[in-house]
Each structure stands twice: as C-alpha cells, then as structure tokens.
Amino acid sequence: MTKQTKKRRILVAITGASGAIYGVRLLEMLRGSSNIEVHLTLSKAGRLTLGAECRREASELEAMADVVHSAANVGAAPASGSFRLDGMIIVPCSIKTASNIAYGNTADLISRAADVMLKERRNLVLAVRETPLHWGHLETLTRLAKLGAVIFPPLPGFYHNPETIDEIVDQSCMRMLDQLGIDVEAAPRWGEADGVAPIGANSCDEDG
Numbered sequence: 001m002t003k004q005t006k007k008r009r010i011l012v013a014i015t016g017a018s019g020a021i022y023g024v025r026l027l028e029m030l031r032g033s034s035n036i037e038v039h040l041t042l043s044k045a046g047r048l049t050l051g052a053e054c055r056r057e058a059s060e061l062e063a064m065a066d067v068v069h070s071a072a073n074v075g076a077a078p079a080s081g082s083f084r085l086d087g088m089i090i091v092p093c094s095i096k097t098a099s100n101i102a103y104g105n106t107a108d109l110i111s112r113a114a115d116v117m118l119k120e121r122r123n124l125v126l127a128v129r130e131t132p133l134h135w136g137h138l139e140t141l142t143r144l145a146k147l148g149a150v151i152f153p154p155l156p157g158f159y160h161n162p163e164t165i166d167e168i169v170d171q172s173c174m175r176m177l178d179q180l181g182i183d184v185e186a187a188p189r190w191g192e193a194d195g196v197a198p199i200g201a202n203s204c205d206e207d208g
C-alpha cells in the first residue's frame, strides 16, 4: 500500500548563533506557503539569542509552525530516517551545532536530525554564522560540505541595492529556500524580468 504525503515537510532549527532574525523571517516565509508542513525546534541558546536580538519569545515562533519539537528530545519524529522529511535548515547555525553534526555528536535532536538528513541523502542547509573563522571552523565546514550539507553563511548580497535590514535578510532567506526548492519571491533576482537588470548583457568580448 502506498501513502503519499501531500505537503512537503521542512524542519527549521534555530540555534544560538547571532542572526535569530534570519530564523524568524524564514519561518514567516514558510508560513505563507500552504503546501509546506513546517516543523520547528529551538536550542536553549537559540531561545536566548532570539530574546536578546529580536525581543521575541520562542512561543511566538512556535505559533508559526505546524509541529514543534523539543531540541532535547532525541526520540522526536525527525530523529528517525523513516520519518519523511523533505529538507532541514538550521538558521542560524552555531559553530557548536555545526561541529556536532560534522563529527557525529548527535546527543540532541538538532544534530541527530541533521545527521539523519545526511545519511538519508536529503537536503540539509546550514546557515552557519561566525566570523572570523579559524582553521578548525573551516575544516569543520569542509567536512560538512563533503558529507553533502549546503553551507550557507548568511552573507548579504548588495546587487539588489537593499536599503533596509529587512531587505538584506529577505534576500538571504529567499536564497536559502531556493536551496530547498521552495520558491518565495521576497527580493529582486538578478536577470529576471521583474528583478535586477543584468549588466554587460550584450557584450561577450571585453572590448565590445
């Protein structure tokens, strides 16, 4: 007997790196997509940074999700590969959590669910935020990329001429969702008819 899940399931995890605003905005974007079932989990440090940076309670974010999981519960549904998750994004992703995933330390739900995504060859996007990066960070990120994760530091682009923090955040979140195959038109795209006009479009040669 086959059973089809109509909605795509996405797990959003918010950890304690700076940039809680990216997690908030991404959830708001997903909430607007009727064909996506949003699962959410926040680490303890993620709750702290959410309060410090956005002045928001975890409960406000949890109200935007279809299903909320305790980050301490390694028995929750996303801890098993038999639970059909279409994608997972950790946004923002701390170095601690990135390291846990890279080296198989799966004592909490976030690192366990991410490990499951990798072993099942499913989409895992890590919005890792730290700067500057030392050799150990870079080695960890290289290892994660080799394992199949998308390393997506929320580095702003400026080619769409943003004027506000929201415009910067929106563009990064839109591009993160692109990685999960979710279309949200939240910022002008380069070269699209309603986006940013490409430059040098008619010249293939440098003198031209």
Ligand SMILES: Cc1cc2nc3c(=O)[nH]c(=O)nc-3n(C[C@H](O)[C@H](O)[C@H](O)COP(=O)(O)O)c2cc1C
Binding pocket: 014, 015, 016, 017, 018, 019, 043, 044, 045, 046, 048, 049, 052, 093, 094, 095, 096, 097, 129, 130, 131
């Ligand atoms: C305000 C604040 C900002 C932080 N910013 C970062 C950061 O940008 N990157 C990072 O890796 N850790 C950052 N940390 C430290 C993490 O919160 C800490 O390493 C924590 O243990 C991460 O745990 P988690 O991955 O379970 O959320 C920050 C902590 C605080 C309180």
